[in-house]
Amino acid sequence: MGSEASNPGRPTPVKIVIAGGFGVGKTTFVGAISEIEPLTSEAIITQASAGVDHLPELNTKTTTTVAMDFGRISLKNHLILYLFGTPGQDRFHFMWHELSKGAIGAVVLVDTRRLEACFAAVDFFERIGTPFLVAVNTFDGERPYSLDQVREALAVPAGVPMAYCDARRRVDAQAILAKLVEHALATALESVHAT
Amino acid sequence: MIAVEEPELEGKLIRPYTITGGRTGDDLPLIALEALISATPTAFRLRHQFRWEAARIIDLTRKETALVELAARLDVPVGAVRVLVADLASRGAVTIIDPPTGIATTLDGYMYTNLLRKVLDGIRSL
Structure with missing residues (x-):
């Protein structure tokens, strides 16, 4: 399966997840750096209904449509980087597993006005061991809290990088992605040396 | 499972799977969202044998295109596109380029760190 990665003529797809609460600026971030207008695709999820308003003998299922926003960046060396925004609403958290599988890492976007959303x-990401960083979105240049304050409030572990960014600015998105991959690389090197 | 006798639901939620002949692809290996799909030379010979959606996939994958992007461009749910792509692959019309699976599985540490270095270099040179 992974052998294609070493084939020089073919592109290799890689992905990074952009996570955070609803309305925190994930799609803005993706749109700031994507070479295409962010696209939306839908997945239909069928689940056994857990609602209390169903009669158990009907064995009903519910179908939910989850929308995923994503963008694309072609990099040199035949790499194509996909950026996936996670669905923000809590009820779609089960989609995070699929989105995160095989991801290089994740950016957790934070709005300091609504820390609890993050x-x-x-x-x-701490639980599943995906390398991540916390990017504090500075809406209109606001920086009401220091990064240390945000780290403490969110209980972000010491090794996790943190940075400010303006999700509308391409250079900021680029810097955040670079910082994340540096962190993912450092994490990977650690585990290589540990084995 | 007793779900077979389930009455048909109405509207957009179910309709997409009519293009796959009702198959949901639960029996197929899961193609990653970012897996790149690429039409083979054979595809253009076979193109007329496929229905509209599959033929569109052949057209869109002249240049490698991710599964999730096909779903967005065709306005069809990801699951339905998975089934169509798996069909096309079994007929030799497309190839599927899987993403690297990370350090814990197929790729050894050296290859994975090498890949990350290339990604980092690529992002910095944007």
């Missing part, structure tokens, strides 16, 4: 993302 707890779930920080927890999730």
Whole structure:
């Protein structure tokens, strides 16, 4: 499966997940650096209904449509980087697993006016061991809290990088992605040396 | 499972799977969202044998295109595109380029760190 990665003529797809609460600027971030207008695709999820308003003997299923926003960046060396925004609403957290599988890492975007919206993302990536960083979106240049304050409030572990960014600015998105991959590389090197 | 006798639901939620003959692809290996799909030379010979959606996939994958991007451009759910792509692949009309699976699985540490260095270099030179 992974052998294609070493074939020089063919492109290799890689991905980074952009996570965070609803309305925190994930699609803005993707759009700031994507070479295409961010696209939306839908997945239909069928689940056994867990609602209390169903009669158990009907064995009903519910179908939910989850929308995923994503963008694309062609890099040199035949690499194509896809950026996936996670669905923000809590009820779609089960999609995070699929989005994160095989990801280089994740950017957790934070709006300091609604810190609580980011707890779930920080927890999730810490738990599944995906390298991540926390990017504090500075809406209109606002920096009401220091990065240390945000780290403490979100209980972000010491090794996780943090940075400010303006999600509308391409250079900021680029810097954040570079910082994330540096972190992912350092993490990978550590585990290589440990084995 | 008793779900077979389930009455048909109405509207957009179910309709997409009519293009796959009702198959949901649960029996197929999962193609990653970012896996790149690429039409083979054979595809253009076979193109007329396929229905509209599959033929569109052949057209869109003249240049490698991710599964998730095909879904967006065709306005069809990801699951339905997976089934169509798997069909096309079994007929030799497309190839699927899987993403690297990371350090814990197929790629050894050296290859993976090498890949990350290339990605980093690529992002910095944007």
